[in-house]
Amino acid sequence: MSVHIDAEVSFDDFTVTAAFQAGAGLTALYGPSGAGKTTILNMIAGTLKPSRGSIVADGQVLFDSNANVNLKPNRRRVGYIFQDARLFPHLSVRNNLLYGYRLSEQATRYAELDHIVELLGITHLMARRPETLSGGEQQRVAIGRAILSSPRMLLMDEPLSSLDDARKQEILPYIQRLKGELRIPILYVTHTLPEVRHFADAVLAVENGKVAIHQS
């Protein structure tokens, strides 16, 4: 499985260009804030429309300005983990986890509740309300919720930035474990590379709206 992106989006005084491909495993998108990292993720997720170009994931065209293809976010099967967990406050942890699972098609479903919950160590939280969880627990539930929608790729937008150091160390082993188990591309946006350097399969530097270096 892999994702190919060759797309560009222009704002009033700023253009973000992304041309790269990422295979299974963790690809770190590294760069200072304001460089355009999140913009790239948003183009892939379908929450921001590129000005031109194409995005292909796993053989399926998600966006192509020439062919006039622009799949809606809910048709892309792209799991998105945000800086804040964004759990649904009116649903229990269990129903948060099952939100995308219930909407996923059986034919393409690969993640099952019991297994993912155990993998992320959140079995004991199932009946709780999101507001009663710690920041680290919330983010683990958010990761589980995204994976349970059986996405063809995972986008992580500085998933640890709102957590303190101890919490970061609590989450990192889970992300590493997931990476080992899921055979899908994970795009991991960060402005502190050491965070993931030792288990990233590839590192892309993003600067001034351009993906600059490609090191493996």
Next chain:
Amino acid sequence: MLDFMPAELDAVELSIRVGLWSMAASLPVGFALAYLLARAEFPFKSLVSGLIYLPLVLPPVVTGMILLMLFGARGAVGQFLEHTLGITFAFRWTGAALAAAVMGLPLMVKAMRLSIEAVDRRLELAARTLGAGWWWTFFTVTLPLSLPGIVAGAILSFAKSFGEFGATITFVSNIPGETRTIPIAIYSFLQSPGGEGPAVRLAILSVAVSMIAIVGAEWVERRITARRHEQ
């Protein structure tokens, strides 16, 4: 003391019927307007919002007069509705419900709009990336999260219709059993000798209903603010 006479019970029954119908009919309209005002940008938006809030500041007798000119027996809209759908508003309890709905709409829209604006749109975006279409996101995220405002708006609209006097009596007059709601009945009793007893009883009932509605709506609204702080 609260031993109601048939004429008083008629007024109570009518007020409840008018209140429930005006509330039920304005719920979908009020929510659609509140959603548009909270989320959409469109030309003449402030004009539309001004028209909705107008009955709040306009003398009720003017609102009743406008309703009479539009929906009365000789009004353009009234004639059209009578011929096409067979709905008559003039001098009927349905007209009382319409007047109450128009007078309650600003309160309803305001409460709903606030709670729709309080919904974190990033949660809707998260739902979309999890595979939810627009409508599914609306029914499973937006609507449940704005429910407190919907309930508060419905309560306020019902309470407003219980107190509506000026627009109703101007539009559909004062007909016992048809348009004589509690406030109009109180007014009528006070005009007739020996009517103080019934008037006071109905007044006490009005105070009780209004208090329950306001306390209830405030309680619901406090829950919205509490939820907002948790986020």
